[in-house]
Amino acid sequence: MRNPFAGRALALCCLFPACVSYAGELPPAAEVARRFDASLRQELDLAPDDLAPPADDAMLMRRLWLDTLGYPPSREEAEAMNAAGNLDVAAVVPGLLGRRDFSENWARYWLETLRERAPLARSLPYDKAALDFFKRELEARRSWATIARSVITADMNDRSRFVMHDVARPGVAATEVSRIFLGISIECAECHDHPTDSWKQEQFREFAAYFDRTYIDDYAIAKRREEVDSEQSLEGVTPRFFLDGSSIGPNRSDGYRRADISRRVASPSNPWFARAFVNRICGELLGQGFYGLPDDIGPGRDCLAPKSLEILAEDFAASECDIRRLFEIVLLTETYRLAGRSLADDAARPFACNRIQPLRGDQFFESMIRALGMHDAADIEGWVDDRMSKKKQLPPRAIVNNVFGFGPSEAREDVRRGIPQAIALMNSGLIEYAINDPANAKGPGSLIRRIGDDRELLDAIYLHMLSRRATHEERLLATEQLFVAPTRAEAFADVTWALINSAEFSHRP
Amino acid sequence: MVGGAGAASLIGWQSDVSLRADELRKSGKACILLWMDGGPSHFETFDPKPGTRTGGPTQAWLTTIPGVQYSQNLPALAAKAADKLCVIRSMTSKEGDHYRATYLSQTGYLPTPAIKHPAFGAHVAMQLGSLDSELPSFVSLGDLERSPAAKSIGGGFFGANVAPFYVAAPGMPPDNVAIRTSEERFRRRMSLLSRVDREFEENGAGPTAVIHRDVCTAAARMALSPTMSAFDVSQEPMTTRAAYGQSEFGQGCLVARRLLEAGVPFVQVTLPGWDTHNKCFETCQKLGGQLDHGFSALLSDLEQRGMLDSTLVIWMGEFGRTPEITRATGRGHHPDAYSAAMAGCGVKGGQIIGATCPLGAEVVDRPVSVPDVLRTAATALGLDPDLEHETSVGRPIVTLDGGTVLDGVLG
Numbered sequence: 012m013r014n015p016f017a018g019r020a021l022a023l024c025c026l027f028p029a030c031v032s033y034a035g036e037l038p039p040a041a042e043v044a045r046r047f048d049a050s051l052r053q054e055l056d057l058a059p060d061d062l063a064p065p066a067d068d069a070m071l072m073r074r075l076w077l078d079t080l081g082y083p084p085s086r087e088e089a090e091a092m093n094a095a096g097n098l099d100v101a102a103v104v105p106g107l108l109g110r111r112d113f114s115e116n117w118a119r120y121w122l123e124t125l126r127e128r129a130p131l132a133r134s135l136p137y138d139k140a141a142l143d144f145f146k147r148e149l150e151a152r153r154s155w156a157t158i159a160r161s162v163i164t165a166d167m168n169d170r171s172r173f174v175m176h177d178v179a180r181p182g183v184a185a186t187e188v189s190r191i192f193l194g195i196s197i198e199c200a201e202c203h204d205h206p207t208d209s210w211k212q213e214q215f216r217e218f219a220a221y222f223d224r225t226y227i228d229d230y231a232i233a234k235r236r237e238e239v240d241s242e243q244s245l246e247g248v249t250p251r252f253f254l255d256g257s258s259i260g261p262n263r264s265d266g267y268r269r270a271d272i273s274r275r276v277a278s279p280s281n282p283w284f285a286r287a288f289v290n291r292i293c294g295e296l297l298g299q300g301f302y303g304l305p306d307d308i309g310p311g312r313d314c315l316a317p318k319s320l321e322i323l324a325e326d327f328a329a330s331e332c333d334i335r336r337l338f339e340i341v342l343l344t345e346t347y348r349l350a351g352r353s354l355a356d357d358a359a360r361p362f363a364c365n366r367i368q369p370l371r372g373d374q375f376f377e378s379m380i381r382a383l384g385m386h387d388a389a390d391i392e393g394w395v396d397d398r399m400s401k402k403k404q405l406p407p408r409a410i411v412n413n414v415f416g417f418g419p420s421e422a423r424e425d426v427r428r429g430i431p432q433a434i435a436l437m438n439s440g441l442i443e444y445a446i447n448d449p450a451n452a453k454g455p456g457s458l459i460r461r462i463g464d465d466r467e468l469l470d471a472i473y474l475h476m477l478s479r480r481a482t483h484e485e486r487l488l489a490t491e492q493l494f495v496a497p498t499r500a501e502a503f504a505d506v507t508w509a510l511i512n513s514a515e516f517s518h519r520p
Numbered sequence: 521m522v523g524g525a526g527a528a529s530l531i532g533w534q535s536d537v538s539l540r541a542d543e544l545r546k547s548g549k550a551c552i553l554l555w556m557d558g559g560p561s562h563f564e565t566f567d568p569k570p571g572t573r574t575g576g577p578t579q580a581w582l583t584t585i586p587g588v589q590y591s592q593n594l595p596a597l598a599a600k601a602a603d604k605l606c607v608i609r610s611m612t613s614k615e616g617d618h619y620r621a622t623y624l625s626q627t628g629y630l631p632t633p634a635i636k637h638p639a640f641g642a643h644v645a646m647q648l649g650s651l652d653s654e655l656p657s658f659v660s661l662g663d664l665e666r667s668p669a670a671k672s673i674g675g676g677f678f679g680a681n682v683a684p685f686y687v688a689a690p691g692m693p694p695d696n697v698a699i700r701t702s703e704e705r706f707r708r709r710m711s712l713l714s715r716v717d718r719e720f721e722e723n724g725a726g727p728t729a730v731i732h733r734d735v736c737t738a739a740a741r742m743a744l745s746p747t748m749s750a751f752d753v754s755q756e757p758m759t760t761r762a763a764y765g766q767s768e769f770g771q772g773c774l775v776a777r778r779l780l781e782a783g784v785p786f787v788q789v790t791l792p793g794w795d796t797h798n799k800c801f802e803t804c805q806k807l808g809g810q811l812d813h814g815f816s817a818l819l820s821d822l823e824q825r826g827m828l829d830s831t832l833v834i835w836m837g838e839f840g841r842t843p844e845i846t847r848a849t850g851r852g853h854h855p856d857a858y859s860a861a862m863a864g865c866g867v868k869g870g871q872i873i874g875a876t877c878p879l880g881a882e883v884v885d886r887p888v889s890v891p892d893v894l895r896t897a898a899t900a901l902g903l904d905p906d907l908e909h910e911t912s913v914g915r916p917i918v919t920l921d922g923g924t925v926l927d928g929v930l931g
Contacts, residue, residue: 350724351724355726355728356727367724430656431685434743438696438697439696443700443701488715488716495708505705514721514725
């Protein structure tokens with residue numbers, strides 16, 4: 012697979028540091044985490060009584076695994092933690108961040124973020140190359156600044172159009188770069204001066220001019236671009252960066268233009284670049300960001316706790332945008348380890364708890380195939396809709412993403428799964444098969460066949476599905492099933508079915 | 521789509537919309553969109569140009585309206601439905617890309633990175649859908665797997681609750697709706713499911729768990745509901761099924777009528793395959809046959825059942841096809857001039873709006889935009905096209921931005 016970003020005209024990434032290098036001695040992550048917690052409490056006037064209690068170990072373990080690896084702990088891992096008696100987060104986190112699946116999980120996250128506004132039809136063929144790129148970069152521990160610059164300077168004729176999916180319009184490319192890497196939504200200024208920010212239409216045009224000469228070797232797109240150019244020509248407009256006013260001459264080549272703006276956007280010294288990343292990652296890990304949406308921050312937006320955000324943003328910049336260090340800091344905070352509360356729970360104050368969130372499409376897919384014991388199986392088609400899969404037009408992951416996925420930048424409180432999602436799970440033939448199949452050693456059907464003791468079996472099912480043991484009430488509920496179902500196997504299969512369909516299964520605690 | 525008080529909180533409609541919706545629902549109005557995915561050739565459907573260098577081999581067919589001809593591919597529509605149809609031959613836009621043109625046609629807006637606009641069907645579902653219905657308010661029938669563009673447009677910023685419920689193969693009950701166990705066991709499982717989240721609920725997930733339970737309950741109601749038989753055309757007399765044609769599209773038109781009778785306010789029936797870069801005439805003849813059967817039978821059936829006065833039927837695709845015919849006997853994308861059609865719900869039939877030049881390349885009379893058509897449709901259905909909605913970041917978006925109600929179309 013070719014590197015989608017190894018463009019012949021824009022091999023500019025070598026100008027930037029390839030790996031994270033520290034200019035000076037950074038404080039230990041745990042120390043920054045403590046400062047962040049203290050700052051949050053002070054800034055938001057959070058008394059100890061305002062805070063949710065710490066999450067129990069089982070909940071915390073499930074959260075940690077989902078946040079880092081994209082799937083919950085295995086039954087064996089959950090059992091081992093139970094046997095050990097406690098979860099040592101500081102000891103566990105470096106190991107999780109070092110796993111290959113951390114790179115895979117977050118590569119998928121960024122791919123989704125980059126294509127969430129893109130038409131599915133255009134982005135699909137480029138997924139593999141793009142995913143490989145992100146996985147490789149994250150695995151190699153490249154800094155976020157390096158990755159961002161590679162994306163912005165990508166050769167448009169290579170498999171990278173997912174980034175600027177509609178490059179026939181320079182305005183869209185400008186909007187996407189600003190949205191994704193600066194967290195600033197400037198698209199309103201494309202047609203008129205921004206109604207709620209200070210951005211002017213002229214500033215938008217100047218920023219868009221950085222992307223005006225991007226060469227596309229695609230007849231359809233090039234033709235449309237000609238039409239657009241005739242209406243909204245940026246020829247002669249001086250490329251200028253709206254955040255710092257810096258500019259380049261109007262006659263520069265595409266390569267020069269995008270290399271220049273990539274340096275200005277994706278720079279540790281650009282505070283909005285660091286803030287955008289920190290805010291987005293906090294939104295994912297703490298369940299709440301400092302602003303309303305990860306792609307609508309900026310100077311004109313209210314920040315919930317600016318000093319606390321700055322502690323993380325400054326450290327991120329000082330570490331040359333080291334992704335894993337930021338994760339480690341946030342995962343070590345007390346705030347991260349607080350019990351989860353519903354996003355719809357208005358009584359819970361910001362940052363006084365962690366926030367329960369629906370699993371992203373990829374997390375849901377990974378959780379499901381593990382719960383069904385099918386993560387090693389080649390054929391998991393037929394899960395959502397038999398006929399769709401048989402056509403082999405979309406891989407199972409894409410089908411699941413179509414049904415259960417949502418854009419990473421969407422407000423999570425607005426993400427609501429409805430009847431189509433519920434019914435796809437309830438009446439899934441694949442789930443029915445897996446919970447009744449005794450032959451698959453990794454599946455729940457096998458547990459029901461192998462474990463003769465009811466109490467032990469119930470714990471095994473709960474650990475397998477929800478990473479925790481059953482409570483006393485849940486034991487009573489299962490016992491009730493043993494009385495009403497015609498057979499033991501049917502009773503436990505029904506319990507398993509209910510757990511897969513539960514809210515707890517489909518949410519990150 | 522979802523019943524009960526929990527559903528109301530789940531959907532989170534603005535109160536003014538809800539109040540207005542109560543009144544609108546009483547009107548019993550509904551809409552069927554016949555979506556011609558891929559861009560149907562206007563030459564081979566409603567704007568034939570026989571005898572010209574761009575017309576190809578397609579001949580014209582006289583309709584019951586003096587001076588009005590459709591293509592030879594639509595004989596039943598010409599003979600039986602021309603008096604009900606208002607054909608617009610002067611559709612025009614600048615969007616020649618499938619995704620952008622589909623987005624525009626289905627939402628009335630051009631795509632923008634920042635906002636996912638709801639489809640027109642989602643607006644109808646939101647304003648005409650009933651909270652008490654066991655069926656979804658927006659159903660999409662037909663295979664959209666080859667058209668991810670059309671499939672990616674749905675509830676937009678309204679969310680999943682007014683997003684289309686897809687049924688890939690119309691005529692049979694949807695796959696996932698059929699329960700996999702006995703009804704007794706399914707009910708037992710549902711009883712268990714309603715209690716299994718207690719621990720999660722008490723540990724902070726309160727409202728999340730309650731919403732989830734409400735959705736699952738509504739889904740189970742739907743799965744077990746007798747109204748689901750609306751999806752199953754086997755209950756129709758063979759003569760009726762035959763009248764609609766045996767194609768998936770024809771059966772989809774029949775299901776659409778059944779769904780409307782069951783209270784669904786918006787149904788889209790898709791006929792894919794109109795992207796005729798190759799073998800345009802052969803393909804249009806085949807697709808035209810399916811369209812002609814299904815569309816004409818639908819209009820006739822709706823009229824006989826007294827439903828046409830309250831049902832708006834819209835026929836359209838994302839653009840037309842080029843006047844030039846390629847060596848592969850195909851036609852390219854042509855947004856400059858193309859056709860659409862409307863019938864029912866107060867639309868004055870038996871007329872042609874606008875005209876293209878003799879070669880079918882340009883609009884020469886009354887250019888009509890997509891927002892014009894959707895605004896006219898919204899008005900026919902009693903919706904307020906200027907109703908303001910808020911995105912999740914508080915940005916105000918009106919149902920339709922621009923466009924004017926087409927003069928003379930509504931009675």
